[in-house]
Amino acid sequence: NVSVVLFTSDLRLHDHPPLRAANDAREVVPLFVRDTAVDAAGFAAPNRLAFLADCLRDLDAGLRERGGRLVLRSGDLVDEVCKVVAEADADEVHMAADVSAFAHRREHRLRQALEADGRRLHLHDTVTTAVAPGAVTPAGSDHFAVFTPYFRQWSAQPLREAFGAPRSVRVPDGVGSERLPSRDALSGLSEGLAEGGETVARKRVTAWLRAGVQAYEDRHDDLPGDATSRFSPHLHFGTLSPVELVHRARKVGGPGADAFVRQLAWRDFHRQVLAARQDAATADYRTKHDRWRSERTASADIEAWKEGRTGYPVVDAAMRQLRYEGWMHNRGRLLTASFLTKTLYVDWRVGARHFLDLLVDGDVANNQLNWQWMAGTGTDSRPNRVLNPVTQAKRYDPDGVYVRRWIPELAGLSGPSVHEPWKLRGLDRAAIDAYPDPIVDLPEGLARFKRARGRD
Ligand code: FAD
Numbered sequence: 423n424v425s426v427v428l429f430t431s432d433l434r435l436h437d438h439p440p441l442r443a444a445n446d447a448r449e450v451v452p453l454f455v456r457d458t459a460v461d462a463a464g465f466a467a468p469n470r471l472a473f474l475a476d477c478l479r480d481l482d483a484g485l486r487e488r489g490g491r492l493v494l495r496s497g498d499l500v501d502e503v504c505k506v507v508a509e510a511d512a513d514e515v516h517m518a519a520d521v522s523a524f525a526h527r528r529e530h531r532l533r534q535a536l537e538a539d540g541r542r543l544h545l546h547d548t549v550t551t552a553v554a555p556g557a558v559t560p561a562g563s564d565h566f567a568v569f570t571p572y573f574r575q576w577s578a579q580p581l582r583e584a585f586g587a588p589r590s591v592r593v594p595d596g597v598g599s600e601r602l603p604s605r606d607a608l609s610g611l612s613e614g615l616a617e618g619g620e621t622v623a624r625k626r627v628t629a630w631l632r633a634g635v636q637a638y639e640d641r642h643d644d645l646p647g648d649a650t651s652r653f654s655p656h657l658h659f660g661t662l663s664p665v666e667l668v669h670r671a672r673k674v675g676g677p678g679a680d681a682f683v684r685q686l687a688w689r690d691f692h693r694q695v696l697a698a699r700q701d702a703a704t705a706d707y708r709t710k711h712d713r714w715r716s717e718r719t720a721s722a723d724i725e726a727w728k729e730g731r732t733g734y735p736v737v738d739a740a741m742r743q744l745r746y747e748g749w750m751h752n753r754g755r756l757l758t759a760s761f762l763t764k765t766l767y768v769d770w771r772v773g774a775r776h777f778l779d780l781l782v783d784g785d786v787a788n789n790q791l792n793w794q795w796m797a798g799t800g801t802d803s804r805p806n807r808v809l810n811p812v813t814q815a816k817r818y819d820p821d822g823v824y825v826r827r828w829i830p831e832l833a834g835l836s837g838p839s840v841h842e843p844w845k846l847r848g849l850d851r852a853a854i855d856a857y858p859d860p861i862v863d864l865p866e867g868l869a870r871f872k873r874a875r876g877r878d
Pocket residue numbers: 642650651652653654655657658682685686688689690692750751752753755756759777781783784785786788789790792793796
């Protein structure tokens with residue numbers, strides 16, 4: 423008896439329901455398919471490919487320690503799985519359920535192809551979420567559109583137990599693999615890109631739960647303090663299990679751990695929205711807005727935003743962090759998204775696309791729905807809030823440390839004066855002439871926003 427375990431965004435050995443189900447007294451082919459359709463859809467950004475390469479190497483190493491190995495193929499996912507099934511004479515395939523429209527179509531095609539040949543596909547829930555999409559629903563709807571009641575039910579949901587990695591994995595002979603990719607072969611990577619793989623992910627968790635999570639409630643918005651977990655790429659690639667994380671954080675307990683678990687619920691929340699409304703990846707979810715400035719008219723502003731040259735230091739610092747690390751602090755994501763969609767009045771899809779080009783944690787559910795939230799087309803109950811970049815900067819970077827870290831042109835300025843360089847005069851102003859003037863006047867941006875939303 424042979425099973426194929428198809429890894430997708432669950433690149434780990436600990437707490438892995440498909441592997442656990444398949445590994446039970448059977449031989450297993452641990453398989454990853456580099457799906458050419460993902461590349462064709464433009465989703466294969468260099469930063470994520472590099473992180474993926476780390477994850478696959480680490481997964482292979484973990485399997486080898488247990489007597490197995492990873493089989494890698496590339497091509498059409500359904501074709502490649504079917505080929506491996508035939509080569510190994512496997513009778514079943516186990517994989518994690520996923521939420522996007524693309525993933526659903528792929529699962530459907532795979533199921534049909536396998537069943538036509540007398541084989542079975544087993545989909546497993548709670549591999550990439552703590553609570554499965556659709557497991558909790560409000561009366562009269564297939565999903566929650568508001569987070570607070572979702573979170574109440576999510577918190578009351580019993581979690582399955584988390585389990586360890588298998589002791590051994592037996593892989594049948596005769597199934598060939600391509601060579602594993604390496605990040606060294608890739609170009610265009612962010613210089614400060616994090617390392618991928620379950621081994622580093624698990625070390626991070628241990629360190630975070632020992633020292634870090636306790637201060638999370640107070641410090642998660644602190645831009646210079648950088649006091650969040652940075653688990654997002656690991657959750658995206660599944661080197662960490664959400665179920666296991668929730669269990670371990672709850673065991674630590676306290677306000678920090680509670681606040682952290684709440685953020686994990688936000689992740690599940692967006693996934694259950696996308697699972698039920700798959701067009702929300704591209705279409706306005708709740709409120710339709712179609713008076714965005716055209717990309718052509720706004721092209722200079724969009725470029726300045728992408729390059730971190732808007733003249734608003736905190737916006738520029740966050741955009742430069744994104745380019746340098748392939749990651750951005752959540753507060754930075756909020757205020758740069760507000761700036762693009764509300765102050766510059768540019769369609770959220772333009773910003774979401776740029777984020778997906780660079781973010782190592784770039785994730786259709788989290789990225790698109792957070793963009794919609796900030797743009798006022800999504801699930802935010804205050805869709806017309808506009809984040810003022812100067813107020814935000816003074817609140818979340820009071821001494822200007824974060825701005826000076828990312829904007830060398832402003833490194834010579836002291837204290838919070840760094841947030842409003844346009845107010846400087848004389849020699850002070852001359853010293854920073856490499857830094858641009860603001861590309862937009864905030865009151866004018868606000869007036870344009872109100873006109874477009876019919877609120878003046
Ligand atoms: P922590 O604060 O330590 O939180 C722990 C985990 O909770 C995160 O790793 C993440 O999985 C989850 N989480 C935290 N905040 C959110 C949130 N608002 N929504 C959903 N899940 C959350 N997150 C992504 O994983 N991928 C994206 O592509 C992405 N795009 C975003 C785009 C915008 C415009 C905004 C405003 C937010 C986006 N987020 C995205 C959510 C959030 O900013 C990141 O998850 C978070 O900054 C990652 O850092 P962390 O792991 O240190 O988070």
